[in-house]
Amino acid sequence: xxxxxxxxxxxxxxxxxxxxTACIISTLPLLxxxxxxxxxxxxxTTVLEDIKETGQVAEEMESGLQDIIARLDRQQQLYxxxxxxxxxxxxxxxxxxxxxxxxYMEMLETMSQRLPxxxxxxxxxxxxxxxxxxxxxxxxxxxxxxxETLLGQQPDGSTNVEPELRGRSGLRLxxxxxxxxxxxxxxxxxxxxxxxxxxxxxxxxxxEASALIAQTREEIGRATLLEELNQSxxxxxxxxxxxxxxxxxxxxxxxxxxxxxxxxxxGAGEVAYQSPLEW
Amino acid sequence: MMNITRLAAALAVLFxxxxxxxxxxxxxxxxxxxSGTRDLTAAIASAESRLDGGCVAHFDRYMDQLIDVAAxxxxxxxxxxxxxxxxxxxxxGLLSRRQAQExxxxxxxxxxxxxxxxxxxxxxxxxIKGRVMADMESELADKERGLLxxxxxxxxxxxxxxxxxxxxxxxxxxxxxxxxxxR
Numbered sequence: 001x002x003x004x005x006x007x008x009x010x011x012x013x014x015x016x017x018x019x020x021t022a023c024i025i026s027t028l029p030l031l032x033x034x035x036x037x038x039x040x041x042x043x044x045t046t047v048l049e050d051i052k053e054t055g056q057v058a059e060e061m062e063s064g065l066q067d068i069i070a071r072l073d074r075q076q077q078l079y080x081x082x083x084x085x086x087x088x089x090x091x092x093x094x095x096x097x098x099x100x101x102x103x104y105m106e107m108l109e110t111m112s113q114r115l116p117x118x119x120x121x122x123x124x125x126x127x128x129x130x131x132x133x134x135x136x137x138x139x140x141x142x143x144x145x146x147x148e149t150l151l152g153q154q155p156d157g158s159t160n161v162e163p164e165l166r167g168r169s170g171l172r173l174x175x176x177x178x179x180x181x182x183x184x185x186x187x188x189x190x191x192x193x194x195x196x197x198x199x200x201x202x203x204x205x206x207x208e209a210s211a212l213i214a215q216t217r218e219e220i221g222r223a224t225l226l227e228e229l230n231q232s233x234x235x236x237x238x239x240x241x242x243x244x245x246x247x248x249x250x251x252x253x254x255x256x257x258x259x260x261x262x263x264x265x266x267g268a269g270e271v272a273y274q275s276p277l278e279w
Numbered sequence: 280m281m282n283i284t285r286l287a288a289a290l291a292v293l294f295x296x297x298x299x300x301x302x303x304x305x306x307x308x309x310x311x312x313x314s315g316t317r318d319l320t321a322a323i324a325s326a327e328s329r330l331d332g333g334c335v336a337h338f339d340r341y342m343d344q345l346i347d348v349a350a351x352x353x354x355x356x357x358x359x360x361x362x363x364x365x366x367x368x369x370x371x372g373l374l375s376r377r378q379a380q381e382x383x384x385x386x387x388x389x390x391x392x393x394x395x396x397x398x399x400x401x402x403x404x405x406x407i408k409g410r411v412m413a414d415m416e417s418e419l420a421d422k423e424r425g426l427l428x429x430x431x432x433x434x435x436x437x438x439x440x441x442x443x444x445x446x447x448x449x450x451x452x453x454x455x456x457x458x459x460x461x462r
Contacts, residue, residue, distance in 0.1 A: 129456075130455075130456040130459050130460075131456075131460075133452055133453050133456040134401065134453070134456040134457055134459070134460045137400060137449065137452075137453040137456075138399065138400050138401040138405070138453045138454070138456055138457040138460075139399050139400075139401055139457075140399065141399065141400055142395075142396050142397060142398060142399060142400065142403070143394045143395055143396045143400060143403065143404045143411070144394065144395045144396065146394070146400060146404075146446070146449065146453075147390055147391060147394045147442070147446065148390075150442055150445050150446065150449065151389060151390065151438075151442060194445070196445075196449050197445050197448060197449060199452070200448050200449040200451065200452030200453065201448060201452075203452045203455075203456070204448070204451060204452050204455075207455070272355075272432070272435070273355060273356075273358045273359050273362075275358060275359070275362035275383055275387065276362065276366065277362055277365060277366065277379055277380045277383040277384065278383070278384065278387075278388055279380065279384055279388065279390060
């Protein structure tokens, strides 16, 4: 339940690009559905537009990187099949290594071009949600009304057939935002979570994603500087591989954590006793 | 000689007083132990009898023991048995209505007694969020004993469990937003 606990700095306390990028996907969970509370104004049009725009920016980033990633995969495959690891004197392997390094740099450059837009969109979504959360849940509600809001979405005796999941993997970044949008834009969907939970979840994710994008940009800057200093990427370092994996995770959702929000209630569906003492 | 007599008299008075005090300490108090029955109805009757007999100070222990007894024979009806028992304590003036409500809801309601207050969350809950969450965790343990173990109400218990997790998430976000608004 603590999103920050899922991500951290890399070795020696330095935030690695791989970890940062991998965390972007693992901390942008997909929620399966929500009920619409009667009085909550957590998702006005401005917030919906922000979420929608973030999805569009993500889609542009995907399309820009998709070819490069595919080329990287092919070059890496060739490098492995040619048994180039350790064969530093082989001219063919040296050529593959240089191509790999160049493609890797191209990927970093494309990301560095797209990430500012992504960061702006994510920050905008975060800020608008922050304002709504503070107003609607922080200032308008008491602890008791908050509790009733969270509970009020399910009729008595109803059960969830499936456990609610956060952080579903296997989706493209743009698809996740599209589902965020659908989740909050379509009234009448009732799959167990209140909008307060959905809004909180997206807000925390946006906040963390914003920090991770900033870290990623720094890492790209550092890697670019190294290249400019003629430090060749002649071999596939674990760091390079991790960065590529992280970017693939962002784009294609190939990895991620699935965190179960709560266990499934195996309830018997009987009419519950109601005490006169019950609040 | 006179002084010795006075000293002896004073000692006699002192020993008498000591004897009286120690005598008070061993004066029989009301029998406050519950009967060892494993039948909830009988155990509640025993508790009512003891409470009636002046053992009000033992109420919390009785409640604890009664929950244990109920867990030995869990059934949905146990909720009502406890409700009736607590209503009785309220009617007898042993507990206030509010105390009776808090006790029942702590063990048998999905909602958390620990998450209450009259002021907004930014002002009231966020400054003590850690303590609120710790209190809710502790209350969930009581709900496990009441809802799950004594009343076999799995659905409500798991909903309470999820409510705790949702509350943690929502408070985490809301309190960050509150702090950001104060910057």
